[in-house]
Amino acid sequence: MSGGRMKAAVLRGWNDLAVESIEIPEPEPGEVLLRVAACGLCGTDLKMVKGAFEGRGWPPSLPFVMGHEWSGEVAALGEGLGAIDLAVGDRVVAENHIGCGRCPMCRSGRYNLCERAGTPGYRLFGHTAPGALAEYAVRPATMLHKLPDSVNPREAALVNQGSLTVHALRRVAFTAGSTAAIFGPGLLGLLTAAVARASGAERLIMVGRGSRLELAGVMGCDEVVDYEREDPVAGIRRLIGSRGADYVFDCTGNPTVPAQALDSVRRGGKVALLGLTGGTPTSIDVDRLTLDEIDLLGIRSSPNAYPAMIALMRSGAVDLAPLITHVYPIDQVAAAFEALEDRSAIRPIVEF
Ligand SMILES: [Zn+2]
Ligand SMILES: [Zn+2]
Structure with missing residues (x-):
C-alpha cells in the first residue's frame, strides 16, 4: 500500500467538504490498515462540518477526515502485532477510543471515562484523529472487533451506536x-x-x-x-x-x-x-x-459493549435492515449530508 492514494471526504474549512485524492495512511507498529466498507454520518459529523466543535478541538486542525460509525476489512497488518487473531480480509468494526489503559477509570473497565482524555497522545478517532470517510483508515489492533459473515457491512456501520x-x-x-x-x-x-x-x-x-x-x-x-x-x-x-x-x-x-x-x-x-x-x-x-x-x-459511549451488539445482530435478535434507507457512494457525500440535515435519512451511509 505504501505510497498509494485513496479517495477521502476532506473537511477543508467550515462548510467546505470535498472529495479528494490523498495518501493512504501507513500503519504504525501495533496498528492495522483497514479498507473501509461503509461509514454512517451522524449529527456530530454535521456539527463538525459547520465548525460547532471548534472550541472543543474537533477537529484539532484542518484539513481533516471525519467518520466514526463504520465497518471495513483488514487490508494489512502493521509490525509488532505478534500472534494476533486478525488476518488480511477479516471483516471488522472499530471502537473510536479505548482510553490510556493506565488511569483508574481505564483499569476499572470504564475506559469511556479515561482521565487522560483530551491530553496529548489521547486519540478519539473521527474527532481528534483521522476518521473513516475514506477508502482506507488505520487503527490500533486493540480497537477492532471481528464481524461474523451474517452481519453485512452497511448494518455493521450501526454497531457503534447500537453498542x-x-x-x-x-x-x-x-x-x-x-x-x-x-x-x-x-x-x-x-x-x-x-x-x-x-x-x-x-x-x-x-x-x-x-x-x-x-x-x-x-x-x-x-x-x-x-x-x-x-x-x-x-x-x-x-x-x-x-x-x-x-x-x-x-x-x-x-x-x-x-x-x-x-x-x-x-x-x-x-x-x-x-x-x-x-x-x-x-x-x-x-x-x-x-x-x-x-x-x-x-450514558457515554460504549465501553465493552461491541461484542454484545455484534452478537445480537448475528443471532437475529435485532434486525437493523429497516434503518438502512439511504446509501451513497463517496462522490455523493454532499448529498448524504443533505439527507442528514433535512432529516429524510435516519442514518445516511457512505459506501466504498
Ligand atoms: Zn456519531
Ligand atoms: Zn485512562
Whole structure:
C-alpha cells in the first residue's frame, strides 16, 4: 500500500467538504490498515462540518477526515502485532477510543471515562484523529472487533451506536418483563427500542413526532406517543399505567425532556440520558428524584459493549435492515449530508 492514494471526504474549512485524492495512511507498529466498507454520518459529523466543535478541538486542525460509525476489512497488518487473531480480509468494526489503559477509570473497565482524555497522545478517532470517510483508515489492533459473515457491512456501520444502547441497558440494569418509554425516534432511540425488545421488554413506548414514529413499531415498540398531539407524560401513563414506566430513555438531547422523563418514570425507576444538550442548562424536580428514589444516569459511549451488539445482530435478535434507507457512494457525500440535515435519512451511509 505504501505510497498509494485513496479517495477521502476532506473537511477543508467550515462548510467546505470535498472529495479528494490523498495518501493512504501507513500503519504504525501495533496498528492495522483497514479498507473501509461503509461509514454512517451522524449529527456530530454535521456539527463538525459547520465548525460547532471548534472550541472543543474537533477537529484539532484542518484539513481533516471525519467518520466514526463504520465497518471495513483488514487490508494489512502493521509490525509488532505478534500472534494476533486478525488476518488480511477479516471483516471488522472499530471502537473510536479505548482510553490510556493506565488511569483508574481505564483499569476499572470504564475506559469511556479515561482521565487522560483530551491530553496529548489521547486519540478519539473521527474527532481528534483521522476518521473513516475514506477508502482506507488505520487503527490500533486493540480497537477492532471481528464481524461474523451474517452481519453485512452497511448494518455493521450501526454497531457503534447500537453498542451505546447496549451500554445504556447495562447501566440501568434492564430486566426482562419490564416497561420502558423512549424519547426520540432517531437512530439512537430506535436502536434502544430494538435492543430493549431483544432484552425481553414487556412494553415499549416511543415518544416523538412525525414520520420517524412509523419505524418505532418496526423496531419493536408497542405504542407511540406523538407529542404534537398529546402531552408525552400523560400519553406514557395512559399506555403503560398510572404508576409510570420502569425505565425511561432520553435519546433527544432536548433540554426540556429530562424533566418529562422524570415525570414518566415510576417510583424507584431509572432514567437514562443518552443525548447532549450542547451545554444548555435544564431544571429537574429534585424532591421527586429524592423522595421517589429515582436513579438518573448519564450514558457515554460504549465501553465493552461491541461484542454484545455484534452478537445480537448475528443471532437475529435485532434486525437493523429497516434503518438502512439511504446509501451513497463517496462522490455523493454532499448529498448524504443533505439527507442528514433535512432529516429524510435516519442514518445516511457512505459506501466504498
Ligand atoms: Zn456519531
Ligand atoms: Zn485512562
